Amino acid sequence: MLKIGVLVSGGGTNLQAIIDKIVDGTIPNTKIVSVVSNKENAYALERSKKYNIDGKCIKPSDYSSRVEFSEALKNHFISLNVDLIVLAGYLVVLSKEFVSAFPNKIMNIHPSLIPSFCGDGYYGLKVHQAVINRGAKLTGATVHFVDEGTDTGPIILQKAVDVKDSDTPEILQQRVMKEAEWIIYPEAIKLFAENRIEINDNKVIIK
Ligand code: GAR
Numbered sequence: 001m002l003k004i005g006v007l008v009s010g011g012g013t014n015l016q017a018i019i020d021k022i023v024d025g026t027i028p029n030t031k032i033v034s035v036v037s038n039k040e041n042a043y044a045l046e047r048s049k050k051y052n053i054d055g056k057c058i059k060p061s062d063y064s065s066r067v068e069f070s071e072a073l074k075n076h077f078i079s080l081n082v083d084l085i086v087l088a089g090y091l092v093v094l095s096k097e098f099v100s101a102f103p104n105k106i107m108n109i110h111p112s113l114i115p116s117f118c119g120d121g122y123y124g125l126k127v128h129q130a131v132i133n134r135g136a137k138l139t140g141a142t143v144h145f146v147d148e149g150t151d152t153g154p155i156i157l158q159k160a161v162d163v164k165d166s167d168t169p170e171i172l173q174q175r176v177m178k179e180a181e182w183i184i185y186p187e188a189i190k191l192f193a194e195n196r197i198e199i200n201d202n203k204v205i206i207k
Helices: 013-023 042-050 066-079 096-101 126-133 169-193
Strands: 001-006 032-035 053-059 083-086 105-108 140-143 157-160 197-200 203-206
Touching: 001 013, 013 032, 013 042, 013 083, 013 157, 013 169, 032 042, 032 066, 032 083, 042 053, 053 083, 066 096, 105 169, 126 169, 140 169, 157 169, 157 203, 169 197
Parallel strands: 001 032, 001 083, 032 053, 083 105
Antiparallel strands: 105 140, 140 157, 197 203
16 A cells, blocks of 8 residues: 655645546545645645545644754655655755655645746746746646756656647646646656656656
């Protein structure tokens, strides 16, 4: 049984897409054992409650330093013996210590085709605004492993989405979620659960 911990900050639509594919059996032999938010009122926590998944808030301001926060988060997942940590719209930057405790065991979804429109400062609607400002005709989403950089880890899956002249950041965000994120995130987790992901020279090979 693959044990997953999920980190969230907001609405949790990616969390929902993953739950749906676990519940319907598409992602085999997998259980979400914990959902952790840095915000008490994140709707993602409501979603986890509906499925009796343990949900809690662990936030930086409850600790005297970032080091202590990071240590608490790390110990939480270690105590649960998680096999994979999934970032689903998590807007806190993880420390190097946290990331190095789970090598190639943390996945993230980014709402663009990496290496475009990614890195420091690119998150949520800002990404889609930047795509529109640049006049890009294609965007999409990327699932990747998390390493110590921002959006620099091995790419697992990507899916392209059209940008339309009439798009606002909000409209484009919805299209990228519906046509890419909610599809490729569960797919990437399924590949992980089936032990089909190999990493060679910082590149993912799907077996
Ligand atoms: C998603 O679009 C995700 O790609 C993005 O935040 C949104 C969260 O939505 N993540 C980032 O920008 C990370 N850099 P959700 O809470 O409904 O899943």
